[in-house]
Structure formats: structure tokens, C-alpha cells
Amino acid sequence: MNKRAGLDDGIYFIVIMLALSIIFVVGNLIVTKVNTEFQASGSISEQGKSISGSLASKYAGVVDGAFLTFFVGIFLAMVIGAWFVRTHPALFWLSIPILAFFVFIAAIYGNFFENFAQNSEVAESVAGLTIIPFIMNNYVMFIMGAIIVISIALFAKNKTGNI
Numbered sequence: 001m002n003k004r005a006g007l008d009d010g011i012y013f014i015v016i017m018l019a020l021s022i023i024f025v026v027g028n029l030i031v032t033k034v035n036t037e038f039q040a041s042g043s044i045s046e047q048g049k050s051i052s053g054s055l056a057s058k059y060a061g062v063v064d065g066a067f068l069t070f071f072v073g074i075f076l077a078m079v080i081g082a083w084f085v086r087t088h089p090a091l092f093w094l095s096i097p098i099l100a101f102f103v104f105i106a107a108i109y110g111n112f113f114e115n116f117a118q119n120s121e122v123a124e125s126v127a128g129l130t131i132i133p134f135i136m137n138n139y140v141m142f143i144m145g146a147i148i149v150i151s152i153a154l155f156a157k158n159k160t161g162n163i
């Protein structure tokens with residue numbers, strides 16, 4: 001295959017997960033506020049209020065599950081892609097500074113999400129979620145684990161491509 005080492009995939013992974021987490025948290029905030037307005041409105045029927053409340057209560061679980069699915073799916077795609085790239089184990093030492101840079105970027109994005117989540121308007125929306133805050137508050141550890149697994153898949157092959 002004529003693919004580069006795929007180190008730029010790490011940046012895409014880090015950025016996509018941050019963007020998805022913020023989009024899902026803001027979506028949860030919007031759904032919660034819309035539901036609150038629906039419940040306070042006198043012109044909406046009880047059936048409409050019931051449907052709105054039901055959808056709002058299910059949104060957090062669906063979004064958490066979707067985020068975890070995206071996280072695991074993109075991670076697995078990166079591991080599989082790294083497996084098919086032909087590299088020599090000696091190149092591992094050259095990739096260490098790049099991988100350290102990824103950890104540095106993950107730390108910055110993890111702190112960004114933490115500051116975002118502590119915003120007074122967003123904090124209640126984040127409190128309704130479980131998986132997204134857990135992953136993003138431990139973002140550096142998850143990215144380091146992903147880097148280790150991807151490095152093993154990328155560099156721990158012999159000439160035939162087997163471990």
C-alpha cells in the first residue's frame with residue numbers, strides 16, 4: 001500500500017473527538033432548554049409536553065452512546081490502518097517526538113473541554129452526561145493508550161506483516 005505512516009491521523013482523531021464532545025454537549029443544552037420552554041408553555045398540549053420530556057430524557061443516553069461509538073470506531077479504524085502500513089521498527093524512535101506532540105495537544109484540548117464544561121451555562125448540561133465528560137476529563141490518558149496501541153500495530157510487525 002502506498003500510505004504514509006498515518007501520523008496525521010492522530011491529529012484528526014484528537015480534533016474530531018473534541019469537536020464531537022462540544023457539539024453533543026451543546027446539543028444536550030439546546031434540547032434541555034427547548035424542553036424547559038415546552039413544559040412552561042401554555043399553548044402546547046399535555047401530549048406534546050410528554051413527548052418533549054421523553055425525548056429530552058433520552059437524548060443524553062443516546063449522545064453518550066454515540067460518542068463512545070465514534071471514539072471506539074475511529075480508534076479501531078486507525079489501528080487497522082496502521083497495521084497495513086509497512087514500516088520498519090527503527091522508525092519508531094523518529095516518531096516519538098511526534099507522538100509526544102499528540103499527547104501535548106490532547107492535554108491542551110482536555111483542559112479546553114474542562115474549562116468549557118465548567119462554564120455556568122454549560123455545567124448543568126454536562127452533568128446530565130456520563131461518558132463524554134469521563135473521556136474528555138481523562139483525555140490525555142485515553143490518547144496515550146491509543147498511541148501505544150497504534151504504535152504497536154504500526155511498528156511491531158516482521159517483514160511478512162505478522163507479529
